[in-house]
Amino acid sequence: MARSNSEPRTFVADKREAILRAAIKVFAGKGYFNSKVADIAKAAGIADGTVYLYFKSKDEILHSFFDRAMADFIAEGRRQLAEISNPVEKLRRIAQLHLEHLGADRDLAIVFQVELRGSTKFMQEFSAAGFAEYLSIIQETIEEGQEQGLFRRDLKPVVGAKILYGALDEMVTNWILSKKSYALGPMADEVLKVFFGGVLEQ
């Protein structure tokens, strides 16, 4: 009984969420600069002006989206990593999460891979914010592995982190651009096969 009453309230509170979702869809479809605020409003089923009750500007929508998505992703990552002790398995988990997460939402992936890179300005803020933290997590896991004698020591953890991230990132970008439809998650093992063992025949 109480629920049937609280639902509309919840729905209203989720208007911000609805705008965010609509914006991602629109941005993914036409690109940030080609998307009009009116497009977002229409996609969200609200009036143009209403967007500005929840966001200060079109720009802020993109930022808010990124901030939240990144924070969520990192929180979820940390949660899952806490249950794993082996650095090798940790990296595996990271790679899987990365690809499964983006592979599960094409629009989100497009915005992450494509739109968020549309400006150096954004990328620098982006870098300063959650992205740097993500790279740190990978880097620390590599350090851990080195300390445990699992990973070779003649490699700077920062560089290793960038390599792994770059490889995963490229998987996502290719997946987005690909005309063929395939599952992104399973690519994690392929990437790790190389990252862990290299391509050279022993």
Next chain:
Amino acid sequence: MARSNSEPRTFVADKREAILRAAIKVFAGKGYFNSKVADIAKAAGIADGTVYLYFKSKDEILHSFFDRAMADFIAEGRRQLAEISNPVEKLRRIAQLHLEHLGADRDLAIVFQVELRGSTKFMQEFSAAGFAEYLSIIQETIEEGQEQGLFRRDLKPVVGAKILYGALDEMVTNWILSKKSYALGPMADEVLKVFFGGVLEQ
């Protein structure tokens, strides 16, 4: 006789070149969408309207730039690879060329890493054009290595190519965004150390 005919052509080519160079500088500085055609014209030292004598639209400037840059890069790559037979050394050469080339021209690197990704539309055309060819070259070199028993066979060459490309690409992106100034070229060996041998301790 031939000269009197080729001179204007050369002259024309130079102005086109000047516009292209100016555009890259401007795009790198402010982003494609935030750059005005007037900015490019001013940077090139010509009138606004003159831009349209050499390019059909602002968009075409970006495309032309990419087409030429990519074609040049691939031509140079093929030239250098032709002199190498060992697939391992070929990949090394590719990695070095990739990083040295972009590391030598920050503006060019910024446009490649940042601006060319500002829209799915462009990335798809981008992908269709020279980029696919670049990936192919890497892929073929890996196949070659597999055939020669140098590279492990339980890895799809396409995937290997993406991994290597992704790792290099991330090196460039990080270099661009980094506040510190360092040489990009030497990172090639770091990337290959992992790509060839993996991070696991033997």
Next chain:
Amino acid sequence: MARSNSEPRTFVADKREAILRAAIKVFAGKGYFNSKVADIAKAAGIADGTVYLYFKSKDEILHSFFDRAMADFIAEGRRQLAEISNPVEKLRRIAQLHLEHLGADRDLAIVFQVELRGSTKFMQEFSAAGFAEYLSIIQETIEEGQEQGLFRRDLKPVVGAKILYGALDEMVTNWILSKKSYALGPMADEVLKVFFGGVLEQ
């Protein structure tokens, strides 16, 4: 009985009054066109929508304010003039009232001098309403003085009224714009010194 009926009315009148007062403060501070209804509501301590329970539109607030302020002023003026018989003293009283009244409330003065002139449309309505009556009072007093042989007859009373009003009005405008803080009321005598005796040495 009468009370239970008049109380809500009083309450209502108070809120209307509060909105009016808030509006004057806001209009005086930022100008009519730059003031938002939301500003007024906030200054009055009520919700935006509530404004529309008391006023039909933003425009009507300004009109209402003027109508009431002018009516009050004229009523007070007539009351005081009724006690005076000498036209010279009457004009003195008018000048004093004019300057003391506006000099006592800077916000009111600003709205009167500045905002009420922001549109020909308003000024014409303004003119049609209380302003014409105010000028009439001055004019009639001058006529009275002429009939009593106190004022020269080679002057049209209408013109005289405009001159006196214009002089007083300019005192107010200058006082508003002045960075220095001084009392406006005492300027009445200065104005009358000239109005009555002229500037020429006898």
Next chain:
Amino acid sequence: MARSNSEPRTFVADKREAILRAAIKVFAGKGYFNSKVADIAKAAGIADGTVYLYFKSKDEILHSFFDRAMADFIAEGRRQLAEISNPVEKLRRIAQLHLEHLGADRDLAIVFQVELRGSTKFMQEFSAAGFAEYLSIIQETIEEGQEQGLFRRDLKPVVGAKILYGALDEMVTNWILSKKSYALGPMADEVLKVFFGGVLEQ
């Protein structure tokens, strides 16, 4: 021959002028805030965007108009005053110029009397700029008259200047708002009759 060639050029150079004239007409008709830039452009016979080739903003149009009109008026005033030595005649010239000038161009008068007062902000800049200079000229002439023993000395020249200016200003405002059509210039003598001799019967 040369003329038929230079005329279009002159016409082009006068586009700024045309916009200014169109703007005054539009502002006078609907008020500054109610006038759209598109209205001005249409009235000037040009495209909307062209306005911005000559003026930085809608606001700048109003400012430019005032600056130029005031500067012109003051220059003309000084020129004419230079030929007069008697302070009494100087003031007469000022009053005549004031009323004749505004009386000759109703749109200009409306913008001066009505629109330029629509904001305290503008009036303060206005005051700081040409208006203060205009008042100064009147004030100095009164001082001159006092030194020559023509004007009574128990009157501050600043106050006298404001009174005269206020009276003239009110003549203009009334003329604008009047439904009857009459010449404004001749009112100068009426104003001066009072300003010089006062309204009291000797």
Next chain:
DNA sequence: AATGAATGAGCATTCATTCAT
């Protein structure tokens, strides 16, 4: 070929007003 003034479609944002609660 080159110019740069002119164009006018396009768009983010504001804000007076409404209305469901």
Next chain:
DNA sequence: TATGAATGAATGCTCATTCAT
């Protein structure tokens, strides 16, 4: 009465592109 979230029309300004010279 009161609220304040929602509306959506309105508009100043930008800028890619054109074109007369």
